[in-house]
Amino acid sequence: MSMMLPVNRTYKSTVFIMLFEDRNNLLELYNGMSGKHYTNPELLEINTLENAIYMSIKNDISFLIDGRLSLYEHQSTYSPNLPLRFLFYISHLYSRMTKDDNLYGTKKVHIPEPEFVIFYNGREEMPERQVLKLSDMYTTKDKQVRLELEAVMLNISGENNHKLKAACHTLREYAIYTDKIRKYTEIMGLSDAVERAIQECIEQGVLKDFLERHRTEAKAMSIFEYDQEKHMRQEREAAWEDGHLAGIEDGLKSQIEKKLAKGKTLTEIADELEETEERIRELTDKIKGKE
Known part of the structure; x- marks a missing residue:
């Protein structure tokens, strides 16, 4: 049943x-x-x-x-x-x-x-x-x-x-449809890319009956899905960048701590690390704040 x-x-x-x-x-x-x-x-x-x-x-x-x-x-x-x-x-x-x-x-x-x-x-x-x-x-x-x-x-x-x-020709045609959207989003806005992919697929007989019957709904769903994908990709890229920058800062603080322990001045440290004295002072304050 x-x-x-x-x-x-x-x-x-x-x-x-x-x-x-x-x-x-x-x-x-x-x-x-x-x-x-x-x-x-x-x-x-x-x-x-x-x-x-x-x-x-x-x-x-x-x-x-x-x-x-x-x-x-x-x-x-x-x-x-x-x-x-x-x-x-x-x-x-x-x-x-x-x-x-x-x-x-x-x-x-x-x-x-x-x-x-x-x-x-x-x-x-x-x-x-x-x-x-x-x-x-x-x-x-x-x-x-x-x-x-x-x-x-x-x-x-x-x-x-x-x-x-x-x-499975339905799976093949679905893949063609989504590949077209990805291709066209590289050269135009998402809404236009989806519309062009739909029109091209209909003309080429790819998901033709489905897209003709459900054109409005399919377009709305595709736009939403690719917006979500873009948002998630941007979040991952931002997280990587934040982590990358945090890693650079941690590395600098480690070097500063070692040089401070050797009695180096902020000016000497800035010169050796090729950073501004203001930046070295800011990181030194963070190190002391941590302690």
Whole structure:
């Protein structure tokens, strides 16, 4: 029986989600991933989490087929925390699936085997395929890992994973669409870049029916998604710059402390470190303040 839930477009919606909420597209993607050749989309039992209030639990796409529970996520920004997020998702899904079972009884409760897949199409260079592990996030590293979760991240940008995209034309065309947006954002504003990508895709028959039916919504979602990606990238760059500058200052303070201990004057230190005397005095005050 299908468990398709109503779509909440106000939370975490993307063009990727819209495309693969369509059972035909999702079955095509599963066939491409698994090497199967199913033709009946009703075989899919979709159980995507839609509850945006409870602990912000909302995954992209999850479904049952072949006795396997597949969780697919799309990412335009790399995050090493996805295994932990997948753990939250799968725990919530299993809890929902077994709510009528007696977990305290003597009869074994059966659950579907999970698989976790991330489709990455961000700006950063990433391997064509890599495995992210929950154990990589542990603060201690024991030889025996007692809880593991592995997620496969597939880079679908450019020419990456050509075989998979050949098997799933929707994924291939989605990748073409997003690659066009990235290309045009280099030479024009985001809104114009998205509009040009949409128009060009329609003319070239790329996601043509989808973009003609959902043009306004797809454009709004793409603009929001790329704005978010840009914001996160700028935050990372700012954090790096802050850390880099802090590292330079710490290095200078260390040298100043050593020279002060040798009885050097501020003028001598400024000359040796090729800094202004005012800068050396400012850092010296910080050193004394720390003490």
